[in-house]
Amino acid sequence: MLIETHPPAIQELYSAIRKLKQEKDAVVLAHYYMSPELQLTEKDGGIADFIGDSLGLSVEATKVKAKHIIFCGVKFMAETAKVLNPDKQVLIPDKEAGCSLASSITAEDVLELKRKHPGVPVIAYVNTYAETKAECDICCTSRNALAIARSFDSDTLIFIPDVYMGQNLQQKIEAETGKKLILWHGTCEVHEQFTGLSMEMMKKANPDAEVLLHWEVPKETVATSFCEAKGVLGSTNDILRYVGESHAKKFILASECDLGATLKGMYPDKEFITPCFKCPYMKKITLQNTLATLQAIGTPDAAKYDISIPEEIMHKAYIPIKRMLDFA
Numbered sequence: 541m542l543i544e545t546h547p548p549a550i551q552e553l554y555s556a557i558r559k560l561k562q563e564k565d566a567v568v569l570a571h572y573y574m575s576p577e578l579q580l581t582e583k584d585g586g587i588a589d590f591i592g593d594s595l596g597l598s599v600e601a602t603k604v605k606a607k608h609i610i611f612c613g614v615k616f617m618a619e620t621a622k623v624l625n626p627d628k629q630v631l632i633p634d635k636e637a638g639c640s641l642a643s644s645i646t647a648e649d650v651l652e653l654k655r656k657h658p659g660v661p662v663i664a665y666v667n668t669y670a671e672t673k674a675e676c677d678i679c680c681t682s683r684n685a686l687a688i689a690r691s692f693d694s695d696t697l698i699f700i701p702d703v704y705m706g707q708n709l710q711q712k713i714e715a716e717t718g719k720k721l722i723l724w725h726g727t728c729e730v731h732e733q734f735t736g737l738s739m740e741m742m743k744k745a746n747p748d749a750e751v752l753l754h755w756e757v758p759k760e761t762v763a764t765s766f767c768e769a770k771g772v773l774g775s776t777n778d779i780l781r782y783v784g785e786s787h788a789k790k791f792i793l794a795s796e797c798d799l800g801a802t803l804k805g806m807y808p809d810k811e812f813i814t815p816c817f818k819c820p821y822m823k824k825i826t827l828q829n830t831l832a833t834l835q836a837i838g839t840p841d842a843a844k845y846d847i848s849i850p851e852e853i854m855h856k857a858y859i860p861i862k863r864m865l866d867f868a
């Protein structure tokens with residue numbers, strides 16, 4: 541179990557949410573970056589039906605039988621769930637739950653990149669809005685980005701929008717295949733805060749720790765982190781798996797702070813050190829607004845939470861998302 545005890549107010553919210561989920565035929569999908577109280581499945585006394593990373597949640601969204609999906613994550617993720625499940629009502633507890641990467645690029649920017657580099661395939665990280673995805677060839681998550689990039693015959697690829705993830709991928713892919721990536725200049729405002737200096741200081745204070753780095757951290761941070769230290773650079777899933785397989789007892793985590801709660805829940809005998817940078821967008825989702833979303837289902841208030849995407853964009857965005865899922 542992720543959290544041992546909950547104050548009575550949280551228990552009351554849990555009960556109210558669970559009751560309404562049943563009454564309204566809804567499921568709750570929650571991302572690993574949610575606050576710990578949202579990262580607890582019903583089975584463990586919480587409210588989520590499934591907790592996962594972007595790819596896990598996309599796959600899970602395709603299996604939902606319930607009429608309504610409450611998406612406890614950020615808006616681009618809820619959009620992906622809607623594209624994959626056009627017949628379901630997908631609701632997000634706060635439509636302001638954005639993402640600095642997704643908002644860094646528009647569909648028009650992609651068209652301009654394609655005009656500048658005709659014929660070059662475009663890989664879109666899932667951290668983009670549906671309108672942007674609609675202009676791309678294939679989507680990827682941090683879990684399958686490398687494999688998808690490798691799979692193209694072309695020796696040049698456009699990768700959007702994360703410049704740091706792109707640089708980290710470029711380093712691996714160029715060494716292996718000589719392929720070049722044309723990058724956009726988006727950044728994740730959480731992961732870019734992990735500097736080489738901050739990693740060096742944490743490593744100095746914890747010389748026995750291994751390092752856990754998400755693809756979205758800057759390239760220089762990766763170089764500093766792996767200097768005289770073991771660890772992993774990869775997706776959220778790679779990080780979770782690495783900790784399970786490692787014999788180390790202490791880890792320095794360079795990713796969203798609440799992934800530390802997930803890790804602690806999964807591996808209670810291990811220690812995780814992090815400066816605790818939280819994603820302000822993910823934290824817009826709370827138990828209170830999740831309850832309000834459920835209460836709104838079937839009333840005019842539901843429009844406040846409802847994810848609706850124009851039909852044409854839905855169809856166009858489905859193609860690169862489906863290609864990604866077929867690849868996984």
Ligand code: SF4
Nearest residue numbers: 639640728729730819
């Ligand atoms: S952690 Fe970064 S990439 Fe993820 S939603 Fe927040 S800003 Fe976007």
